[in-house]
Amino acid sequence: MNESLREPGSPTLGDFLEYRPFHGKLRRPSYAIWAIGRTGLGLLFRRKLFWGLYLMGLILFFLYFFGQYLLVWAGSQDFGQSIRIGPFARIPRKELIDTLRTMLKMDGSPTMFHNFFQTQGSIVMVLFALAGAQLVGNDFRFRSFPFYFSKPIGPLHYLLGKGLAAAVLLNLLTTIPALLLFFQAWFLGDWSWSMEKIRLLFSILGYGAVLTWGLVPLLLASASGLTRTIPIAMFWIFCFLFLRGISEGLVDRLGYAANWKTIDLWNDLGMVGSRILGIADEAKNRNTKPEFMVVLAIVTVIPLLSLAYLRMRLSKVEVLR
Amino acid sequence: MKALAGILELKDLTAGYQGKAVLGPLNLTMNCGTLGLLGPNGAGKSTLLKVLLGLVHPMSGSGTVAGLALGSGHKLRRVIGYMSEADALIPGMTGIDYVSFAGELGGLSRRDSSRRAHELLHVLELDEARYRLLDEYSTGMKQRIKLAQALIHDPPLLLLDEPTSGLDPSGRDAMLDLLERLHKNHGKSFLLSTHLMGDVERTCQEMVFLFAGQVLLKESVSNLSRSIPSEYRVRLRRPPLGIDLPKHWRPDGDGYIVRLAKGLDTRAIWEEVAQMGLVVAHISQRHEDLRERFAQLVGDAKEGAGKDGFGKDHPAKVLAS
Numbered sequence: 278m279n280e281s282l283r284e285p286g287s288p289t290l291g292d293f294l295e296y297r298p299f300h301g302k303l304r305r306p307s308y309a310i311w312a313i314g315r316t317g318l319g320l321l322f323r324r325k326l327f328w329g330l331y332l333m334g335l336i337l338f339f340l341y342f343f344g345q346y347l348l349v350w351a352g353s354q355d356f357g358q359s360i361r362i363g364p365f366a367r368i369p370r371k372e373l374i375d376t377l378r379t380m381l382k383m384d385g386s387p388t389m390f391h392n393f394f395q396t397q398g399s400i401v402m403v404l405f406a407l408a409g410a411q412l413v414g415n416d417f418r419f420r421s422f423p424f425y426f427s428k429p430i431g432p433l434h435y436l437l438g439k440g441l442a443a444a445v446l447l448n449l450l451t452t453i454p455a456l457l458l459f460f461q462a463w464f465l466g467d468w469s470w471s472m473e474k475i476r477l478l479f480s481i482l483g484y485g486a487v488l489t490w491g492l493v494p495l496l497l498a499s500a501s502g503l504t505r506t507i508p509i510a511m512f513w514i515f516c517f518l519f520l521r522g523i524s525e526g527l528v529d530r531l532g533y534a535a536n537w538k539t540i541d542l543w544n545d546l547g548m549v550g551s552r553i554l555g556i557a558d559e560a561k562n563r564n565t566k567p568e569f570m571v572v573l574a575i576v577t578v579i580p581l582l583s584l585a586y587l588r589m590r591l592s593k594v595e596v597l598r
Numbered sequence: 599m600k601a602l603a604g605i606l607e608l609k610d611l612t613a614g615y616q617g618k619a620v621l622g623p624l625n626l627t628m629n630c631g632t633l634g635l636l637g638p639n640g641a642g643k644s645t646l647l648k649v650l651l652g653l654v655h656p657m658s659g660s661g662t663v664a665g666l667a668l669g670s671g672h673k674l675r676r677v678i679g680y681m682s683e684a685d686a687l688i689p690g691m692t693g694i695d696y697v698s699f700a701g702e703l704g705g706l707s708r709r710d711s712s713r714r715a716h717e718l719l720h721v722l723e724l725d726e727a728r729y730r731l732l733d734e735y736s737t738g739m740k741q742r743i744k745l746a747q748a749l750i751h752d753p754p755l756l757l758l759d760e761p762t763s764g765l766d767p768s769g770r771d772a773m774l775d776l777l778e779r780l781h782k783n784h785g786k787s788f789l790l791s792t793h794l795m796g797d798v799e800r801t802c803q804e805m806v807f808l809f810a811g812q813v814l815l816k817e818s819v820s821n822l823s824r825s826i827p828s829e830y831r832v833r834l835r836r837p838p839l840g841i842d843l844p845k846h847w848r849p850d851g852d853g854y855i856v857r858l859a860k861g862l863d864t865r866a867i868w869e870e871v872a873q874m875g876l877v878v879a880h881i882s883q884r885h886e887d888l889r890e891r892f893a894q895l896v897g898d899a900k901e902g903a904g905k906d907g908f909g910k911d912h913p914a915k916v917l918a919s
Contacts, residue, residue: 296721296784299714299752303705306672312702320690411690420684424747427651427680427757428703429672 313438338454344383385462387554406513409500452485484550498583611659621811634798635791637808679748683759694728704751738769756788833880
């Protein structure tokens with residue numbers, strides 16, 4: 278409003294327009310969950326940085342996508358001994374197929390999906406470390422709660438909304454592209470359904486659910502406590518890099534019990550995920566693998582603790598000052 | 599449109615935290631449509647607002663807000679629009695997104711919410727700033743956008759916490775005009791919590807003075823203004839050396855303030871001065887405003903609380919009765 282440009286006493290726009298009552302029907306508070314989630318994602322995607330990270334995730338997805346395609350294509354063509362790639366390069370056919378199938382495992386197998394989740398997960402980590410402040414931290418830092426809690430919603434709706442935003446973000450990079458890869462493998466294959474394929478489909482969904490359960494509450498809790506981007510990023514580095522280094526040092530070098538490996542949450546999530554995908558234990562040395570039940574307990578307890586901490590943080594929010 | 603009758607009724611209401619009552623027992627009825635809530639810090643104003651918003655459950659007693667029982671949770675906040683004292687803005691959001699989001703949290707569909715947000719921002723003369731980030735808003739704009747988010751779901755009752763805080767005189771005038779207009783033209787009832795007596799004097803029909811969780815005074819603003827006894831500023835030709843002045847004479851700068859009992863006029867002052875053997879140099883009527891009354895009430899109440907634990911014989915209590 279340009280108050281300084283208006284002549285004193287002259288009518289304003291507000292004098293001509295009037296407040297109008299609302300005669301529609303108000304919806305249930307549960308609808309607010311989607312609004313909170315959508316708005317949270319909107320706030321994130323206003324930043325170019327997130328698009329950049331998402332693009333990196335897409336590049337990795339296309340690596341798998343075209344890898345699968347290349348494997349099927351190379352296997353189905355009769356090129357003789359070598360395949361021409363581009364205008365100059367020629368690759369021995371057997372070598373290309375071996376690389377794609379054996380080394381990169383781009384064959385639509387459970388191992389491929391495990392690798393895909395692990396690779397995409399690293400991008401999700403970076404994304405989450407940077408998104409926490411935007412998604413939740415700022416609400417604590419800038420005291421936005423009177424805005425939320427004076428509306429007909431409760432802390433649960435708020436948490437579910439924010440959790441939804443984080444879950445969508447995570448699954449946009451992991452589960453959804455993994456499903457696309459699954460259907461691509463199905464289209465490139467024999468188009469038939471078997472129990473094995475149905476099991477793999479549900480395993481992919483299960484892996485996504487485990488990552489969502491393991492990471493989303495931790496993100497919300499860390500963001501509610503630390504509120505700013507740099508401390509949140511440092512916390513994530515501590516959890517997923519520093520603790521990994523410590524666990525490896527303790528178990529692999531100093532010979533501590535294998536269960537010390539469970540302090541590496543990312544490894545725990547990966548172990549539960551691979552169990553869901555039905556991948557055999559590929560550890561070179563079984564003595565360095567923690568017990569699965571301990572891993573499962575950690576993956577269950579940490580999100581529960583995170584949720585308890587979140588509840589405590591939200592209960593301490595001073596809505597009216 | 600007429601304001602709702604009996605929009606707020608509290609009966610023997612007690613509320614507090616961790617088993618300790620900080621408010622009540624409180625009996626309060628709001629029929630008028632506009633009620634000023636006054637009181638020093640710690641008087642229980644914020645707790646009362648929390649109770650009305652359903653964020654703090656009463657320890658005992660009962661009450662209704664727009665016909666809904668206290669403790670109705672989400673339903674209660676559908677009939678209330680709350681404008682907080684704190685900014686409670688969401689950084690990174692534009693004005694229109696913020697108000698529209700508030701509408702969705704309030705139960706409106708996305709479409710209705712967006713339409714009403716545009717209308718409201720027109721009415722509140724923020725239409726030109728609606729696509730600007732909230733971080734760039736001036737204090738006056740922030741206050742208006744906070745009012746817009748409180749009005750978006752068209753609640754019959756507004757709880758306004760210091761709505762003119764931080765505004766310059768013209769901004770304050772504009773805000774108070776707007777509130778008057780909302781009440782007179784659109785039948786909005788509001789409860790205005792403030793330290794500024796002028797705001798209450800101008801916009802409210804009734805005022806409640808809270809102290810130590812109790813209603814010290816509930817009176818119509820016009821009656822209260824009329825009940826203020828007449829006072830005169832008197833300057834004497836020479837200082838009254840060695841003369842004991844009556845108790846209703848109190849020093850004020852180079853003169854005295856003389857408070858007269860009901861029914862007396864300036865002749866009483868002339869007679870008193872003559873009896874003391876002095877001469878009046880100047881006499882003029884002094885208009886005590888509500889602000890001074892407020893200060894006096896606070897002073898009396900604090901004094902009473904210190905002396906006799908704020909017993910029933912305290913002048914402030916007598917005044918309230």
